[in-house]
Amino acid sequence: MRTPFLLALLMVVSGCASQxxxxxxxxxxxxxxxxxxxxxxxxxxxxxxxxIEAFSGFIADDAIFQPGPDSLRGKPAILAAWGKYFEGAQAPFSWRPETVVVLEGGQLAQTKGPVFDPAGTPILEFRSTWRRDPDGRWKVVFDDGTCLCGRDTPPGN
Structure with missing residues (x-):
């Protein structure tokens, strides 16, 4: 009767147990x-x-952001590229999640929603993949955006 308990305990201690x-x-x-x-x-x-320090706390060390055809790989590259968006008194854009789904295992999730310009006009749709760390915190591992160009947006805007 103790063997399954000891096996389970050994798996947890050795890190083999699932999260x-x-x-x-x-x-x-x-x-x-x-x-x-x-x-x-x-x-x-x-x-x-x-x-930007708080922003950094939500990004996994091995994250990949795809702002276009080139990928930003790893937190240092992402922060170097995104630093310009933290300059100035007003944010150049904002976003909010409208759809959130979590895999059955509870380790991965996806969020998506609109990105707005400073006037509040939707300009992009973002999609982020989140991974739950062993401590329960969620971190972004993949992030990308799709232009809303041509979707109810007059040419030239």
Missing amino acids: SAPRGTALDLDALTRDVAAAETAFAKSMADRD
């Missing part, structure tokens, strides 16, 4: 979805607050 819920227990996907939405909202707030 998802144990078999037979259900993850609260609604709570995880709320957590991811809150993380994305706080991530966006860091831009509005002009706080």
Whole structure:
């Protein structure tokens, strides 16, 4: 009777146990979805607050941001490229999550929603993939945006 317990304990201690819920227990996907939405909202707030240090805290060390045909690989490259967006008193854009989904295992999630110019006009749609760290914090691992050009936007705007 003690053998399964000792085996399970050994797996946890050795790091072999999954970070998802144990078999037979259900993850609260609604709570995880709320957590991811809150993380994305706080991530966006860091831009509005002009706080690149807070912004940095939401990015995984191995993240990839795709601002176009070239990829920004790793947190240092992302922060170097995004530093210009934190200059000045007003943020050059803002965003908010409208769709949040979490995988059944509770380790990955995706957010997407509109990106707005300073006047509040939607200009892009962002899509971010989040990974839950062992400590429960969510970090962005992939991020990209799609231009809304041509979608109900007059030419030249």
